Amino acid sequence: MINESFLTSRLDAAVGWARKYSIFQYPFVTACCGMEYMATACSHYDVDRFGAGLPRFSPRQADVLFVVGTISQKMAPVLTKIHAQMAEPKWVVAFGVCTCTGGFYDNYATVMGIDTIMPVDVYIPGCPPRPEMVLDGLMKLQNKIQDEHTTGNRPAPEPRPETFEV
């Protein structure tokens, strides 16, 4: 009952509101989706309207990890290290179909979706996704941040089914 009291729920709403409009993103750009990320970030679509206009190129200063582009098996340890370096609360956006599922790179070199190696909050599929889709994903992430209970724990990521031999 205490968690649901008026004061804490108002506090949660205020903290969520503050967080969702001050997203400091870390763009982990590895492939062609980066062009679309840049298009979204620039003035034409202007991601700054959503409070996400300042990319931080240090994971320790970032709230949201944008994984933009194909992640190879060789790159995976780097990505997990970047993710581990980010301070809580942190969110992960899978940008583009390669980070969502591996895309058409069903081969020896590519991670079949970054959700096999880290929890993902928002998936933005597309090859590459249009800036409108990116903004839609960003707003979905904002809703998620708003609704998140600041005093609660983040739910554990759902395990993926085993789809390939290792």
Added chain:
Amino acid sequence: MNSVSLIDLVTEHFPDAVTSSHTWRGDQTLVLRPEGLLAVAGFVKDAPELSMGFLMDLTAVDYSTFDNAAAPAFFASSGVAVKPVSRVPDEHPWPGPPETRFVVAYHFYSLQHKHRLRLIVPVDQRQPEVESLTPLWPGANWLEREVWDMFGIRFRGHPDLRRILMYDEFEGHPLRKDYSVNKRQPLVQPINQQKG
């Protein structure tokens, strides 16, 4: 310099090293014995008529599953099977796949004469090794490392034959046809398979 004369020129100088040749629409190819590669490559680079200063590409082919599939059918857009389109008459055709499993292919270009030449060296599966061309073309260094990484073909005399694309923990050579399509060797285990 016309297209046949490059082949003739090399064959004249190295009658023992050249086993066969073919031409496809002006692109000329020489198939060499492995032991003759260094001599021919040096000649191709330094002879003033050839002066191939640019090693454009160096790669390998795994022929172990070549021609196993059924012959391709040709279909018109209506779905009706049609004969293959008539081709340019092939006066100097490809003799077919090699007897060995691998070949290493070298593509040269002469910036001076603006002509191209391809050298092909068959590589035996039991001892996949050819001479390195890095002393002649420094650009061969990384290309040979890539061929080692992807096909497991070693290059004698290479200064630093390490993997270049895959990580050191990777086992096998992924572009070999016997490397399973579904085989994965992740460095980070999938979270649903991590212990604890």
